[in-house]
Amino acid sequence: MIRIAKGDRAYCEAFIQSLKARVSENDRSVEDKVAEILKDVRDNGDEAVRRYTMKFDGWAPEKAEITKEEIDALTADCDPAFIASMERAAENIRAFHARQKQQSRIDPSPTGVLMGQRVRGLHRVGVYVPGGTAAYPSSVLMNVIPAKIAEVGEIVMVTPPGRTGKPDKNILAAARIAGVDRVFLIGGAQAVAALAYGTETVPKVDKVVGPGNIFVATAKKLLYGTIDIDMIAGPSEILVIADKTAKPEFLAADLMSQAEHDRMASAILITPEEDLAKATAAEIERQMQTLSRKDIIKESIENFGAIIVCENMAEAVDFANELAPEHLEVCCENPLEYIGKLDNAGSVFLGNYSPEPLGDYFAGPNHVLPTSGTARFFSPLSVDDFIKKSSFIYYTEAELLKAADDIIRIAETEELTAHANSIAVRKKK
Ligand SMILES: NC(=O)c1ccc[n+]([C@@H]2O[C@H](COP(=O)([O-])OP(=O)(O)OC[C@H]3O[C@@H](n4cnc5c(N)ncnc54)[C@H](O)[C@@H]3O)[C@@H](O)[C@H]2O)c1
Numbered sequence: 001m002i003r004i005a006k007g008d009r010a011y012c013e014a015f016i017q018s019l020k021a022r023v024s025e026n027d028r029s030v031e032d033k034v035a036e037i038l039k040d041v042r043d044n045g046d047e048a049v050r051r052y053t054m055k056f057d058g059w060a061p062e063k064a065e066i067t068k069e070e071i072d073a074l075t076a077d078c079d080p081a082f083i084a085s086m087e088r089a090a091e092n093i094r095a096f097h098a099r100q101k102q103q104s105r106i107d108p109s110p111t112g113v114l115m116g117q118r119v120r121g122l123h124r125v126g127v128y129v130p131g132g133t134a135a136y137p138s139s140v141l142m143n144v145i146p147a148k149i150a151e152v153g154e155i156v157m158v159t160p161p162g163r164t165g166k167p168d169k170n171i172l173a174a175a176r177i178a179g180v181d182r183v184f185l186i187g188g189a190q191a192v193a194a195l196a197y198g199t200e201t202v203p204k205v206d207k208v209v210g211p212g213n214i215f216v217a218t219a220k221k222l223l224y225g226t227i228d229i230d231m232i233a234g235p236s237e238i239l240v241i242a243d244k245t246a247k248p249e250f251l252a253a254d255l256m257s258q259a260e261h262d263r264m265a266s267a268i269l270i271t272p273e274e275d276l277a278k279a280t281a282a283e284i285e286r287q288m289q290t291l292s293r294k295d296i297i298k299e300s301i302e303n304f305g306a307i308i309v310c311e312n313m314a315e316a317v318d319f320a321n322e323l324a325p326e327h328l329e330v331c332c333e334n335p336l337e338y339i340g341k342l343d344n345a346g347s348v349f350l351g352n353y354s355p356e357p358l359g360d361y362f363a364g365p366n367h368v369l370p371t372s373g374t375a376r377f378f379s380p381l382s383v384d385d386f387i388k389k390s391s392f393i394y395y396t397e398a399e400l401l402k403a404a405d406d407i408i409r410i411a412e413t414e415e416l417t418a419h420a421n422s423i424a425v426r427k428k429k
């Protein structure tokens with residue numbers, strides 16, 4: 001049963017704290033466990049990865065890497081209608097992300113000076129595609145398409161081997177559509193560690209991106225520094241703010257769309273309309289019975305879900321900005337008026353006909369998004385995550401001499417005489 005609460009300020013603050021604690025308290029026990037897995041993989045490589053795969057996934061293929069020929073064979077009987085839908089989704093994702101691409105630049109400068117910035121794709125990136133309790137072909141597209149646009153040198157994808165004793169053909173089909181270079185059937189913290197440290201078979205990467213459960217998110221957090229990471233993209237979250245124009249059956253459906261991802265997922269509705277709140281709670285109970293993952297939905301909704309009745313829409317907006325949810329639905333009259341008021345959300349879905357799964361699968365913006373309040377400072381996965389910039393400077397002798405005294409003065413003020421000397425020796429020439 002989802003709890004319905006009168007949301008005064010004190011209640012909302014306490015609720016937000018308890019939600020944040022769901023991850024940080026868990027973090028402490030999970031962190032120790034994940035740290036042990038990372039160390040084991042660093043010390044024992046492929047053998048440790050295989051041991052953990054057997055332990056957590058129940059089986060491990062003979063060799064973790066799957067070749068292009070094997071992918072062709074395994075995907076031969078994919079549903080052509082599914083492939084066509086994925087191709088159309090990929091088109092939308094490509095079109096949205098292509099506009100994010102930054103170009104190298106040379107700045108307009110006086111004669112004798114050349115400055116600018118070179119933008120290039122990262123050398124090698126590891127992409128994590130979740131696959132513990134469900135397979136996510138859509139996450140392959142969301143991770144890999146921006147990497148391709150950024151012109152990453154090599155894209156190495158890891159994903160758990162699946163629960164059926166053979167690799168998920170639809171994940172492999174998505175890898176082919178998106179243009180992954182190498183695929184390894186390994187998941188969890190051990191896969192992130194293999195990418196970060198490199199093993200005999202898994203190549204070491206510069207950065208690991210992609211979503212995953214608490215073990216994956218914690219591994220990325222602990223390995224930051226050894227590798228770069230995109231963000232903390234952990235268990236899914238949805239917050240819906242709604243006024244009297246919202247429809248309970250839509251709200252219930254959208255809340256459960258995210259609750260079904262994980263027992264630790266969170267689904268919250270905040271509205272000033274008490275009748276709407278009650279009708280949505282009843283709809284959740286009704287619709288849940290028809291859904292295949294109702295056990296997961298029930299558990300996440302009971303532990304991390306709520307319907308909060310607030311005073312007015314301004315309070316709902318404040319709550320959203322404080323919670324900083326991964327997904328934020330605005331089911332209100334004139335939804336576009338809210339765009340400029342919502343500062344902290346991974347992705348905002350505006351109006352009754354922009355449900356969250358539209359963004360998960362099809363519209364174009366990325367579905368790899370920051371969770372647990374980190375939308376305060378992280379952004380959705382984008383082409384920017386896959387590039388690196390170097391600036392460059394060229395001065396002729398005449399231009400350097402014009403600047404020499406200023407540079408020497410600043411260097412001497414910092415008492416860095418070797419810096420000053422590097423300029424002075426050129427002045428004396
Ligand atoms: N934030 C985002 O952008 C986003 C996008 C898609 C999915 N998600 C999230 O990704 C997650 C997918 O989770 P999943 O579990 O289905 O797949 P997953 O691939 O993230 O995790 C499965 C792996 O976790 C490891 N694992 C499982 N139990 C373990 C244990 N007790 N100890 C150590 N390791 C263990 C195993 O190695 C297993 O292969 C969900 O939380 C979902 O909400 C987030």
Ligand SMILES: N[C@H](CO)Cc1c[nH]c[nH+]1
Pocket residue numbers: 136138139235236237258326360367368369
């Ligand atoms: N909602 C997820 C991000 O939290 C992404 C996803 C993939 N497939 C379905 N949903």
Ligand SMILES: [Zn+2]
Pocket residue numbers: 236257258261357360
């Ligand atoms: Zn989803």
